[in-house]
Amino acid sequence: MATALTKRNKAAIGLGILALIGFGIYAEESFVRLFRERAIDLEREQAHQAIALARARLEAEMLRNTYLSDSLASFITMDPELSENRWKTVAEKLFEKSTTLRSVGIAPGDVISQIYPIEGNEKALGLDFRTVPEQMRSIQRARESEDVYIAGPVQLVQGGDALIARFPIFRDFPYNQNYWGSVSVVMGFQSIVEASGLAAIEGASVALRRADIESGEPVLIYGDESVFAAPDIELPVNTPSDVWQLAARYHDSDTPGLRGAVAFIRGIALAVTALIITSILLLFRAYRLSRNAALIDELTHIPNRRFVMAHLHRLISGGSRPAHFTLLLIDLNRFKEVNDNLGHEAGDALLVHVSRHLQQAVRTADIVARLGGDEFIVILHRVSEKPQAEAIVEKIRAHMHSSTLFWHGEKIQPSVSIGYALCYGQDTSVKELLARADEMMYRSKRERLEVISSWR
Template sequence: MVAFVLVYIVLAYSTVEYLQQSYLRDAEAERSRGLSQQLALIRANIEAEVNAEVFLADSLATLISFSPESTFEQWEQVAMQLTRKAEHIRNIGVAPNDVMAFVYPLQGNERVIGLDFRDYPNQWQTVQQARQAQHIIISGPLELVQGGTAIIARVPIFSDAPHNSQYWGTCSIVLDIDGLFRDAGVYDLPDNVSLAIRGRDGTGADGEVFFGEPGVFQDPLLSETVHLVSGSWQMGLSLKASSAAVPVSNWVKDNLPRVAGYTVALSLLLSFILVLNAYRLAHQISMQDVLTKLPNRRHAMLILEQLSQQGTASRFSIINIDLNRFKQVNDTYGHAVGDALLVEVARRMRHTLRGSDTVARLGGDEFLLILPRVCTREQQDRVKAKLLGEVCGQPFDYQGVHLDISLSLGVACFPEHGNAISELLHHADQAMYQDKQQRKLSAVQA
């Protein structure tokens, strides 16, 4: 009898030890998955908010580019509408010849008027970068002359677009970084987690840490790359030392049967909560296509909605792209070759575009280009020619498979071909279908 009791106690103790260790392992795995999803959601939210609001505010630069003689009153009307639509735009400034002459709202920003960027090396560098690159450059986070910390999008303005040889000045969009991070969920992470962000001025993993502790990047548990209009940031996440697993306490050892039941119940409860939380986050996470790493349909629709809400103040074009004979590639060579072809086409298209353009994968072999400030037939033809040259100019080689790449393109311009996004997409889709039929006919005749 005594031996039986001893065996029972040993088995009970071993069971509790096993359950405790099993629980700790399962909880750690669930916690890592939950944190990974939460960090990915934060990354997607930051990308969507920054890129959408920068593209939204880009319409003021477009107005000045095509109407250099426009007045402060006209600028103010556009800036007023933009700040109403964008939650994180703190102010918008215009600097002819890189000397700040206009800022909206003026109240609280009076000190900015007359500021010559040449007198502020940390800002002058990014102003020059934007001018040389001829596209938007993200600057900061940095301390503002009027007080506070923000990130700034530098938009170069040329009075002879699209040739861009006559530099007019710059437009600066100042975004409230604290509000941006709050709405993106940066401050909603658990207390036992440390988050840091580096890459000031869009310099990515090589850049300076501007949020959190630099020690996070010595051995991060998780990391994500935030892709901006220009450059990137890197986010790192680690667990605080106090969150390390705690060994089974003496109290547990003294209450083996009770602890065994509580451990099982608690393990099931926590697993259920973590699964529910993971399911909730899975419906919110990621506006990125898994295969090509391009923006997906949801991300593209968000950008189109932001652009179209500006009305006729901002004209833009879209190009609907279909990869010809893609089904034949899948059927003949297998899905591995088809996936590799999609990734390569996405890479070539991304390499072709300006920093302010967007290429998204809508699904299957269908892509969509969003081209702000491209609105004339001449500009559209130039983009199409460059795209076809870069993407289709060289064959695709993969594990002994040699394929020629062919695209069908359909163009639509806002608002000429529709004020609603659905109308715009329908027009581009019809134009793409006509282009595909014409290519088939030409192939048959050849």
């Protein structure tokens, strides 16, 4: 009987050990599975952030080159018959400010007469665009729209693929009836893609397409067409002349780094599993807190003046659907006193503090940007009623009033003056909106100063 009990006990102990081992294996595999899922989510979040940032850089690079080239087009409009020496001087200045430009040429009568740099572009000199239908279509589009048109990517006669900004030149600006020719600014397509970071995206396949100049059908210009069949991410890319489509699809297979991490986790004792989970969660939390670090304004990490002005122009003049939004212009009160009394580092800290709390006071779909100095701008999408706008303004004021900044033992209480302007579609201009908001903002500032004077 004792032997039987012993055997049963041993069997029970063995089963218990097997159950414990099984539970340990199950718990460990469950943790590994959870770790893998979280790691994949993290990689996809990182890829999503990298793609969004690359999209912003792609827009910014094309917009920057277009702005630079527009000044050249304006110069040629005033002096179409400029000499070769003057042409070289002007073109050199343009190339000093951009690293993605390949060449720039002028074409009176749509025949290239001047090109810079001449080295490597000799084949393009004297080219009659009327003999190259693909390029002539983009020139005709720019001429008909009387504005810049971004063509491409196209195969250049001098070799390579490029985007080409076509600027029509008229002798009778602003009537634009006497067509003189065009300015063509060639931007290296691969250089722009690399500068944006699209080519370095990890964890996802990325593709770009745009509308065909004739049919309007989408045409692939970068990446694999299959990405558009089942994309995980779709984003618009706003160029100075039209809107492209960006799509991305996450990679299905595990990366080598992830496989190594899973193998490492399997070798860790169950006693330290909780520590590993805590470490991963802390790392994930740290990533989430820092994922917005790469924005445009160097100090506040929010969009800057050029970005928001371009966005306003697109809202007002782009597309067939009228834009309805409210523009807020915000100025810090007593900012000079903070700089004078506490130093410029305190002033910088206050600007960062205000930018962060402005973002907290509005919706994530709204845009908060820094115009420069101590001025900020906020675009409230789909807000076009005065009571709603005023309620948001009061909410921002109250939020700022309750957000004290402590700086080396000093308490800095932010105070803002806010003006706003409502936009009901395409019946206004950016200049007019800013003027209306600016007038209201300074009226608010004057009223505040009058109140302070009356207290004294």
